[in-house]
Amino acid sequence: MATILVVDDDAQLRQSFEKILLEEGYAVRTASTGEEGIRMVEEDPPDLAIMDVRLPGVNGLEAFEAIHKQEPKLPVIIMTAYGTTETAIETTKRGAFDYVLKPFEIPSMLSLVRQALEAGRLMCSRVEMEPIPAASSAEALIGKSKAMQEVYKSIGRVATTDATVLIRGDSGTGKELVARAIYQHSLREARPFLVINCVAIPDTLLESELFGYERGAFTGASHRRVGKIEQADGGSVFLDEIGDMPFNIQAKILRLLQEKSIERLGGRNPIPVDVRILAATNRNLEKAVEEERFREDLYYRLKVVTLWLPRLQEREQDIHLLSEYFLEKFSREMEVENPRITTEAKELLSRYPWPGNVRELSNAIQKALIFSRGYPIGREEISKAMEEGEISLAVETVSTEEAIRTWVDEALRSPSMDRGLFETLTDRFARILIREALNLTGGNRSRAAKLLGLSRPTLLSKIDKYQIRTETRVKDESHRGSLK
Numbered sequence: 001m002a003t004i005l006v007v008d009d010d011a012q013l014r015q016s017f018e019k020i021l022l023e024e025g026y027a028v029r030t031a032s033t034g035e036e037g038i039r040m041v042e043e044d045p046p047d048l049a050i051m052d053v054r055l056p057g058v059n060g061l062e063a064f065e066a067i068h069k070q071e072p073k074l075p076v077i078i079m080t081a082y083g084t085t086e087t088a089i090e091t092t093k094r095g096a097f098d099y100v101l102k103p104f105e106i107p108s109m110l111s112l113v114r115q116a117l118e119a120g121r122l123m124c125s126r127v128e129m130e131p132i133p134a135a136s137s138a139e140a141l142i143g144k145s146k147a148m149q150e151v152y153k154s155i156g157r158v159a160t161t162d163a164t165v166l167i168r169g170d171s172g173t174g175k176e177l178v179a180r181a182i183y184q185h186s187l188r189e190a191r192p193f194l195v196i197n198c199v200a201i202p203d204t205l206l207e208s209e210l211f212g213y214e215r216g217a218f219t220g221a222s223h224r225r226v227g228k229i230e231q232a233d234g235g236s237v238f239l240d241e242i243g244d245m246p247f248n249i250q251a252k253i254l255r256l257l258q259e260k261s262i263e264r265l266g267g268r269n270p271i272p273v274d275v276r277i278l279a280a281t282n283r284n285l286e287k288a289v290e291e292e293r294f295r296e297d298l299y300y301r302l303k304v305v306t307l308w309l310p311r312l313q314e315r316e317q318d319i320h321l322l323s324e325y326f327l328e329k330f331s332r333e334m335e336v337e338n339p340r341i342t343t344e345a346k347e348l349l350s351r352y353p354w355p356g357n358v359r360e361l362s363n364a365i366q367k368a369l370i371f372s373r374g375y376p377i378g379r380e381e382i383s384k385a386m387e388e389g390e391i392s393l394a395v396e397t398v399s400t401e402e403a404i405r406t407w408v409d410e411a412l413r414s415p416s417m418d419r420g421l422f423e424t425l426t427d428r429f430a431r432i433l434i435r436e437a438l439n440l441t442g443g444n445r446s447r448a449a450k451l452l453g454l455s456r457p458t459l460l461s462k463i464d465k466y467q468i469r470t471e472t473r474v475k476d477e478s479h480r481g482s483l484k
Contacts, residue, residue: 002117003027007037007051007063008079017050020106021113034063041067045074048116053080053087061091068095072190073123075116079104092226093233095192101223123193127181129155141177142325145315151178154307159185164257166302167280169309172359175280178307179238188276191235194228198245207249208265217266229262229275236276242302243283243294253277254298277302312354312361319350322358326365327377336369340376348382431466434459438468 004026006017011032018028029046031037034055041049049067053060064076078099080088088099097116100109128140129152141148158165159182167175176195183193201209208217212227229237239245245253256262257277261270279302288294312319323341331339341349345368354360367385368377433452441447449459462468 001025001027002047003029004113005029005031005037005040005046005049005051007031007034007049007055007060009033009052009055020110024110024113026113034058034060034066037063038066038070041070041074045071047120048075048077048113050077050079050113053078053091061087064091064096065094073120073192075120077112077116086224089224089226092231095231097231119192119194122180122195125180127177127184129181139177139180140325141174141181142322143315143318144321145310145318147310147315148318151307151309154305155181155185158182158305158307160187162187162276164277164302164304165279166304166306167278167309168285168306169280169282170311170357171282172357173309173311174358175282175309176238176240178309179240179278179280182278183236183238186236186276188235192232193236193238194232195238195240196228197240199241203246206246207252210249211252211262211264213265214267217264221266224264227262227264229256230264230271230273232275233273234275236278239277239279241281241283242279243281243285243288247293247295250295250298254295254301257298257301312357316350319354319361320346322361323349323365326362327369330366330369334369336374339369342376342378344379345377345382348379352386430462431468434462434466434468 004021006014006021006028007030008014008017009032014030014032018030021028029040031040034051035058037049037051038058040046051060051063055063058066060078060080064078067074067076072095075097076095078088078091078096079102080099081102088096092099097119098112100112125139141151143149143151155178165179165182167178169175179195180193183189196206196210198206208225208227210227210229212225212230213221215221215224239253242253252262256273256275259270260274261272263270283294285294285299289296289299312322323346327339327341331337349361349364356363364382364385365377368381371381371384372378434448437448437451438445441451445459445463446456449456452459454462
């Protein structure tokens with residue numbers, strides 16, 4: 001449960017705030033003066049502080065500076081009236097998470113509270129690089145495979161530099177964990193670390209979120225606002241899913257990397273900022289550059305250092321390590337004693353291709369632990385933890401692989417074997433796969449291509465090559481529904 005400290009000399013506001021935050025499930029402590037707030041942070045740091053600018057004695061700005069010096073990673077939200085907006089802006093530039101104007105809308109404030117708590121968690125939660133952190137609540141990069149050892153080496157080499165890092169890999173491979181590990185081992189570790197997901201924020205809001213705006217920049221801009229990049233001055237910014245960033249905003253990120261300055265929306269003067277950019281994407285940036293959806297000059301600026309994360313399928317030897325780690329982690333959270341995975345379940349885990357990578361494995365272990373009700377996790381619980389289509393694929397892999405291996409072995413040993421067997425078998429399996437995909441999709445070529453991971457033109461060429469009839473039978477509706 002997160003603890004929030006509210007510092008305000010208005011007793012009625014403190015009481016109202018406390019009631020609202022308690023209803024949201026937070027623990028709340030309150031203080032009426034800046035001195036009292038400083039003391040409470042010294043004695044037991046909260047997860048978030050919300051404080052007014054105008055306080056008796058030590059004012060909000062002085063109190064913030066004292067608190068920020070003690071706990072530089074503690075997120076602080078400043079409350080202010082219109083008359084003290086400039087003070088709040090100055091405080092934000094010095095490291096406060098954000099500020100709100102009184103009176104404020106409760107839903108907006110609660111949203112800001114959640115953002116601040118998440119930012120604080122990301123800055124303070126350690127990312128360890130050990131096989132299995134014993135009884136540790138820290139998140140971890142797990143793996144002894146050669147591919148993961150190379151990732152660890154790359155983190156070590158780049159962390160203490162100020163180089164821009166582009167982290168690439170499929171969804172679920174752990175790109176944010178790697179970015180946090182780089183930040184936590186960097187020389188900027190005591191300064192802010194802000195995460196911006198470029199697809200989670202609407203295009204119309206992303207620019208102002210990143211760079212801020214001046215009063216009157218657009219309708220509704222009644223005051224100046226400092227953007228996230230300016231807030232992170234001296235620290236690091238992680239731009240997640242940068243491959244989906246709108247083209248017009250890419251130019252401003254390029255200017256930031258080239259000139260170390262930004263301009264707020266509606267502003268005319270460049271504002272110098274000192275931030276390190278870490279970026280991540282699962283997109284094919286080279287193709288995006290060719291199609292003019294991503295700036296070529298920004299592409300080269302970002303890839304000063306490129307760090308590739310392997311798919312889980314490429315590091316099969318780490319699956320058992322990861323399974324044990326997630327089992328230990330979730331069993332502590334659920335208070336399950338002596339959690340275990342049976343040999344059959346481990347075999348199923350190792351044979352499944354894990355298209356969702358580490359994230360999918362984590363979810364599967366968590367759900368399997370719920371289904372097991374404290375008993376050893378078996379094959380049935382693992383199967384239940386996966387989607388219906390995934391179960392059939394995993395079970396099919398387990399049940400047919402040995403039969404196929406035996407059949408191929410016999411064919412290879414046969415004296416009359418056709419020496420073009422490899423091509424023959426490849427064509428035969430391809431023909432079977434395409435026919436079944438067309439059957440499952442009722443002859444819909446676009447859906448069949450998507451199911452097979454092919455482009456539609458490629459599928460059409462193979463249909464023609466293998467002379468496959470497309471007047472396929474339509475499966476029952478319940479079967480087709482599982483392919484969504």
